[in-house]
Amino acid sequence: MTDAVPDGAAAPRGGLRLASFNVNSVRRRVPHLLDFLGRVSPDLLFLQETKCQAAEFPALEIEALGYRVHAVGQRGGRNGVAVLGRVPFEVVADSLPGDEADAQARYVEVEAAGIRAAGIYLPNGNSGGDEGYGYKLAWMERLAAQLRRRLDAFLPFAVLGDYNVCPAEHDLAPGSLPPTDALVRPETRARWRALLHLGMTDALRALHPVERIYTYWDYGPAFEGNRGLRIDHALLSPELSERLSRFEVDTRTRASEQPSDHAPVWLDLA
Template sequence: MRLATFNVNSVRRRVPHLARFLERAQPDLLFLQELKCQTAEMPCLDFEALGYKAHAVGQTGGRNGVAVLARIPFEVVAERLPGEDDDAQARYIEVAAGGIRAAGIYLPNGNSGGEDGYAYKLRWMARLRALVEERLDSFTPFAVLGDYNVCPAEADLAPGALPPTDALVRPESRAAFRALINPGMTDALRALHPAERIYTYWDYGPAFEQNRGLRIDHALLSPELTERLASCTVDTAPRSEEQPSDHTPLLIELQSGSP
């Protein structure tokens, strides 16, 4: 079973990039972030032509937005993260498919909106931790993939790429990320590549050519899925194409096994 995540930075602009990635990698589930469209504007027919059913959670005003593309049967079980009833931002989708639960997230950046914006980021992470703990307590095979907007350690960003005051590297952000893992989740990429400098994001301009990147797109796995983890790779091809997203896909493969 192959799961992937890709912040597309406008899904309607990246249909060709997505088509090439789907044909090359053939994920069973692909979670998208930063759709920048409302739900009805999702280009579902383009993906159906490639054998993928799409389900989008867009946002009024064309901000944020998450989606799943699937070539296997799935059921959408949640379109929002529990914990704040008045949170209208489109940042979470969870599906049941292939005997597992998988969530796609677009975690708040935290650099806009001053301290209120940063506080929202930390609250969102605390809400996610509460959900993770609930899934772990019920022994649910659970994966959380997406744009976390956190560089967990210094090895996850090019030297000098961000100032220490940036919300992606502030100590509170890193502590909140560790709090997601501590109950029993595994960072899939670091489980298989513990020391390599591997990035999933490069700012526009010369950053990609100079490899001044960040690792902010992650896949966290429950113990049941960690045991099945066969590979975790970053596909840099979409970032090297013309008019790319500033992110590139992260892909994991799970061996077959009982849920």
């Protein structure tokens, strides 16, 4: 896998480039975001952990690059997701169905270029004790129900974002997490497998089945020592998995000054 694309590299003719980036506070990462958009030029980019309400989102500089912005914020500046598009899109949902009382900003779904695509910020599950972990598992079950609805309707569907799940042992550096961590607990991994059993494809593993590839490195020496986690994923419905031609992790963004602890990920659909 390469860590960046040449300036001006474009998605395949007639294709679509989708991307995801946990920015860990969008107002602090505007330079990183503008650089990524300028180099990679995704057609749709989903952001997580924007940490601002929608009215506070720094849209003007992004819109100057030709992108439309739709942000979903949360009171108190926690969580937050957004979608940036240089292709026309229609917002289908600003929250994940299944719990009307859930006010956390973790889901946005759009229709664009003949497909449905969603950006998610799945709960971490390590805070809040049993209740916090229960919320994570319940959220994953709601996500499975949403995927089932889209698949039953034969809608081409992609779900990108920070899943806060390391699906298997080769998705994390040896010894980097204890077995009790919510990202690797058996219940978490079982619900991840349930998403795949519905018929979704893990885009990275479809093209890179055995490589140790990470998308997150904690602050400090973890990045330099490549002690990371793979927790940023893209799941594709059968129609879209057949079109998958490329998947990349943009470590150049993670290597920049004052970065997010996540690297953007992106894929091409032919």
